[in-house]
Amino acid sequence: MTKPTLFLMVGLPGSGKSTRARELEHESGAMRLSPDEWMMPLFGLSDVDGRRDVLEGRLIWVATQALQRGTNVILDFGLWGRDERAALHWLAASLGATAQTVFLDVDPETQLARVTQRWREAPGDTWEMDRDALENWRAAFQAPERDELSGSWTPPPPNGAETWHDWLSDRWPTSIP
Ligand SMILES: Nc1ncnc2c1ncn2[C@@H]1O[C@H](COP(=O)(O)OP(=O)(O)OP(=O)(O)O)[C@@H](O)[C@H]1O
Ligand SMILES: [Mg+2]
Helix, strand or coil, X not given: XXXXXXXXXXXXXXXXXXXXXXXXHHHHCCEEECCHHHHHHHHCCCCCCCHHHHHHHHHHHHHHHHHHCCCCEEEEEECCCHHHHHHHHHHHHXXXXXXXXXXXXXXXXXXXXXXXXXXXXXXXHCCCCCHHHHHHHHHHCCCCCHHHHCCCCCCCCCCCCCCHHHHHHHHCHHHCC
């Protein structure tokens, strides 16, 4: 059996992650897990009282089971942090799967135009984002570097964590069965 792939959609709001994730879903037969498709119907908000983290953890738990069964999975999370992505690369490897970071880059003007248009056309699926918020998010985003994007990527766990398992359990407690 060929190794299943865990696709990690990485990018800022409006960069085109969900659009590309839907294409990948059809190209690779992967199961697509997009938190907004759960948060909005459940809570009417993209995040509320930290529940997005709870949901993301549970989606990682589902992803783990699917990968163990040989199914490709797409996590359409955004994943702004390098350590978040490294932990998920480690998780995939520990399950005999391959992780692939799919980075969607977007310049600020295009991003603003896209999120503004999306909000106008489908306000129920998203929320309003202004220029200041987009600037702050861009400053916080850790773009993937070449090593992450080119094949096997196995950085050591960050200071303070013994293992990636510990780090993952701390970041997404609900990802652990
Ligand atoms: N390559 C593209 N060219 C032009 N428009 C695009 C492209 N990719 C996405 N869009 C449009 O930009 C808007 C945002 O795209 P999308 O919802 O895929 O972004 P996203 O990264 O998933 O955002 P979010 O993080 O807010 O979920 C959508 O209206 C989409 O149709
Ligand atoms: Mg999206």
